[in-house]
Amino acid sequence: MLLTISTTHESATDLGFLLHKNPGRVHSTEMSFGTVHVVFSEASDERCTAALLAEVDPVGLVRDRKGPKGNDFSLDQYVNDRPYAASSFLSVAINRVFGTALTGRSKERPELADTPIPVSAHLPVVPCRGGEEILRRLFEPLGYRVDATPIPLDSTFPAWGDSRYFSVTLNGTCRLRDLLEHLFVLLPVLDDDKHYWVGPDEVDKLLRRGGQWLAAHPERELIARRYLRHDRRLTTDALARLLADEPGDPDELGAVHDEEEAIVEKPISLNEQRLAAVIGQLQGSGGRRIVDLGCGSGKLVERILRDTKAERVLGVDVSYGALQGASRRLHLDTMAPRQRERVELVQGALTYRDRRLQGFDAATVIEVIEHLDPPRLGAFERALFAYARPARVIVTTPNVEYNALFATLPSGTLRHRDHRFEWTRSQFEAWASEVAQRHGYQVELYGIGPDDPDLGAPTQMAVFRQ
Numbered sequence: 001m002l003l004t005i006s007t008t009h010e011s012a013t014d015l016g017f018l019l020h021k022n023p024g025r026v027h028s029t030e031m032s033f034g035t036v037h038v039v040f041s042e043a044s045d046e047r048c049t050a051a052l053l054a055e056v057d058p059v060g061l062v063r064d065r066k067g068p069k070g071n072d073f074s075l076d077q078y079v080n081d082r083p084y085a086a087s088s089f090l091s092v093a094i095n096r097v098f099g100t101a102l103t104g105r106s107k108e109r110p111e112l113a114d115t116p117i118p119v120s121a122h123l124p125v126v127p128c129r130g131g132e133e134i135l136r137r138l139f140e141p142l143g144y145r146v147d148a149t150p151i152p153l154d155s156t157f158p159a160w161g162d163s164r165y166f167s168v169t170l171n172g173t174c175r176l177r178d179l180l181e182h183l184f185v186l187l188p189v190l191d192d193d194k195h196y197w198v199g200p201d202e203v204d205k206l207l208r209r210g211g212q213w214l215a216a217h218p219e220r221e222l223i224a225r226r227y228l229r230h231d232r233r234l235t236t237d238a239l240a241r242l243l244a245d246e247p248g249d250p251d252e253l254g255a256v257h258d259e260e261e262a263i264v265e266k267p268i269s270l271n272e273q274r275l276a277a278v279i280g281q282l283q284g285s286g287g288r289r290i291v292d293l294g295c296g297s298g299k300l301v302e303r304i305l306r307d308t309k310a311e312r313v314l315g316v317d318v319s320y321g322a323l324q325g326a327s328r329r330l331h332l333d334t335m336a337p338r339q340r341e342r343v344e345l346v347q348g349a350l351t352y353r354d355r356r357l358q359g360f361d362a363a364t365v366i367e368v369i370e371h372l373d374p375p376r377l378g379a380f381e382r383a384l385f386a387y388a389r390p391a392r393v394i395v396t397t398p399n400v401e402y403n404a405l406f407a408t409l410p411s412g413t414l415r416h417r418d419h420r421f422e423w424t425r426s427q428f429e430a431w432a433s434e435v436a437q438r439h440g441y442q443v444e445l446y447g448i449g450p451d452d453p454d455l456g457a458p459t460q461m462a463v464f465r466q
């Protein structure tokens with residue numbers, strides 16, 4: 001059973017620091033099911049490849065199995081795919097030999113451990129229950145390019161067709177820990193099997209390794225179900241905890257931070273002006289189907305329902321807690337039926353293609369993009385402008401130049417702790433015009449709030465039209 005991980009990040013040999021393995025040595029670890037070796041098949045500044053080779057001993061597995069074996073001898077116990085197919089054995093091996101890397105720690109390269117780098121993972125034999133489609137549905141939403149070649153059942157008898165095994169290469173840009181977590185969780189999911197008993201602590205394991213990304217994964221239900229070996233109780237528990245916890249977006253902290261942002265921006269009640277500007281655009285466009293992406297606690301959704309003729313308003317947010325807040329604000333449970341028909345709130349991530357977002361006249365993305373990691377902006381752009389393609393898109397984001405005028409904001413800080421960036425006017429304009437050009441939209445830029453002659457307005461808005 002083989003897994004190779006390569007990077008072309010310079011200097012590529014830093015991969016050794018990230019994996020806590022010296023590229024010049026062979027590292028061997030004895031495990032209950034066999035021996036696991038880590039070797040580096042190449043290690044130059046331009047490209048470095050670490051190979052994890054797990055020698056699974058199928059005979060040893062049967063011999064070591066606890067409890068009475070009775071007479072159930074079958075060839076299957078001895079001749080099976082476990083020695084070479086990527087399965088839960090590989091996950092256990094990853095956990096054991098790359099345990100520190102999985103937690104995102106690196107003594108020598110702490111910053112690099114936190115930095116998305118180009119990675120390529122190759123697995124020569126991956127069992128895929130559900131075929132290539134499932135493979136893609138699991139890995140593509142995480143931002144990987146998936147190359148899969150089916151392996152024939154028997155190469156001397158091509159007529160027999162393909163097996164359920166694929167040779168798989170995943171290419172992407174992510175933190176090394178992300179790649180390891182994705183493999184750790186998704187390989188047994190693809191195999192749809194585990195070599196050990198699955199109990200409640202398996203839910204903890206799933207949340208520990210999937211907490212940062214699973215809640216926003218469109219296949220999270222399938223993943224949880226298969227990972228927990230179709231145990232319905234454990235699966236329900238895992239999904240509930242996953243959606244309630246939102247580890248990537250702690251709602252309580254979020255609320256505190258939102259308040260901080262409101263305090264910073266308060267003297268001009270910027271939020272109110274922003275809502276008014278967006279509503280003005282929506283009224284002008286006359287669109288009847290409106291989706292609010294990153295709707296948060298639903299302030300804009302509330303105003304759209306009140307102030308426009310929209311027939312269908314969809315609020316989308318990655319945070320389950322935010323959606324609960326929105327549902328309370330809108331009094332969804334006691335809303336009159338005709339109003340209720342106009343509005344829907346769903347959980348979703350803006351960086352993933354989502355069929356539910358197609359067919360809208362307008363999409364609003366208000367004070368959201370600055371919460372995305374810059375490397376994910378491309379995924380956001382593709383999901384919205386190439387895939388969902390609403391007729392209009394309204395995006396707002398802070399103008400960082402204006403921050404100097406906020407009395408309560410220490411210089412050099414952003415307005416909100418969760419902001420990953422704040423752009424100058426020219427940065428926003430450059431992004432917006434490139435996006436418009438790439439996807440066949442026209443774009444116009446506006447300032448919202450008091451306009452300073454040198455620094456511009458505190459909020460900037462881009463309105464894209466097809």
Ligand code: SAH
Pocket residue numbers: 249293294295296297299316317318319322348349350351365366367368371372
């Ligand atoms: N639009 C709202 C909320 C802005 S705060 C307003 O103007 O008041 C940013 C919101 O974006 C948060 O609710 C956060 O949960 C959501 N968000 C951040 N990243 C997201 C992502 N990748 N997908 C969907 N929502 C996201």
